[in-house]
Amino acid sequence: MGEKVLMKGNEAVAASAVRAGCRYYFGYPITPQTEVAAYMSKIMPKIGGTFLQAESEIAAINMLYGAGAAGARAMTSSSSPGISLKGEGISYMAGADLPGVILNVERGGPGLGSIQPSQQDYWQATRAMGHGDSRHIVYAPNTVQEMADLVYLAFDKADEYLMPVVLLADGLLGQMMEPVELPPEKTEFPEKPWATTGHHNKRPHNVANSLYLQADKLEAKLRERYARYEQIEKTEQRSEAFMVDDAEIVVVAFGASARIARSAVVSARAQGIKAGLLRPITLWPFPNDVLEATVPQAKAYLSVEMNMGQMVDDVRMAVHDAHPVRFYGRTGGVIPAPGEVLDAIAKLAQEVGA
């Protein structure tokens, strides 16, 4: 067991990223994730790394593109409005098969929205962070420990699958302090023979590029990439089940709202309602397999989110609408109270006779 330290989620992410071998960080100030940049600006000069405060989110993500092409482990972080600006670069990274880690500490939207925690970027993160057919692994931590663990994993997965990997957190997880055990300093990294490091007269030139002027070539490239996505959908689904085995009301919630939903599930059990919580840890690939496995015993599903109802679509698809799938959420930066979620569970239990 390593030492446990008390840290903010944003700082734990930064500290863990460094331990994962991240030596390049590009960011632009935005609430509520600025602690990441503050931490990186302190540590990077001391370990021979680079902290660069970019002129914009757009520049920062394109720096991530360049650092990824050059073979480095690099990351950028932002919050919702800034992530929208990064859409361009994320699409280019997907198109050029370049690794990189992007942290979104979500706040209320749309537009300038609010600075309080939200989960309103679920669709953006899981459907289309940029233009064109593309996918990105999306991790949804729900503790400070998971902020550290999942960013650590994100660097490995980005290199393994040659794609941008997103950590979708929110202002609550970013700002709160919890004890965390940081992972060990990584010393071994994968070879990157494709990187634009300068060919040193030893190989033909490497090119990082997303342009294919012939449509059939682009289609073939996309089919090849989608075969990889299919593999990820098979092998990279992650989730946590809590009291799900005999659950008739399966609550589905991720990130901060899963913490609240968990309390509500415990209270529901105390009232004799067979409730359980299925918490997706990967939002893409969505944990379809474990959700589908609940269909035989479940009577209804309740998706609890800090938005107007986004993940609920994925829950419906995962269970093929075999049972009623309902939504409960607060949005705009409002965090639901456990009692509200409990009421929603009780109402649903009554409706379906659970």
Added chain:
Amino acid sequence: MADKEPRIVFQRPKSLLPVQMHYCPGCPHGIVHRLIGEAIDKMGIEGTTVGVAPVGCAVMAYDYFACDMIEAAHGRAPAVATAVKRVHPENIVFSYQGDGDLASIGMAETVHAATRGENITVIFYNNAIYGMTGGQMAPTSLPHQVTQTSPYGRDVHTAGYPIRVCELLKDLDGVAYLERVTVDTPSHVRKAKRAIQKAFTYQQEKRGYTLIEIVGTCSTNWGMTPLESMDWMRENMLPYYPLGVYKDIVAEGYENIHEAAKDRAKNVPIVMQEAN
């Protein structure tokens, strides 16, 4: 004399791949590519050079240069090049950008890479038009210049004035060397070649940000023959965008941008204090 070994006096630079370029007949992009290739060959740096291609006519430059290449999003080449250089500071990193890419959509990246003093070289091809998309008004299109999106001529009352990039950048402390050249005559081509080599050399010597602006033509979208377009460029572009060295900190007597910047702000106490 018949048994004398043939002597090669002219050939494709090794750092330009033996592929057919897609540029229009009479387009100077090919000349500029060649000058970069010659500089890379002469300096023996192909293996340690990484180029960043733009969006625009030179978008496929990644297929032409034999060094490692990256295709950047429109205007973002300086940001991409910044990171590439930070990851491998010993490599020579250059971007190749047109006027729309560099001075319109990528102006923020251009200015900030310059003011950060990124030790990169920007090759800026200014032909006052968006070529690849079919001839729209560029940030450097001249007043009254007719383009697809200024069909009555650029109206400065609604479209404003063109940007003179070298003049805009020269006051930034991060800039080590700026020169505006053209490639319309053999002597101008030789001058352009020297400028590009000098920029790469300054980068090798870690002096700071360097940019070479090449004033060029676009006969296709200007609607002229290549020779007419050269005449039009000499008559209209060169007086508006005068050729010459806009900044050379070495000629000013400084080792690098930091020495020059410090001297310029020597009366500012916080600038003169030792770094922590």
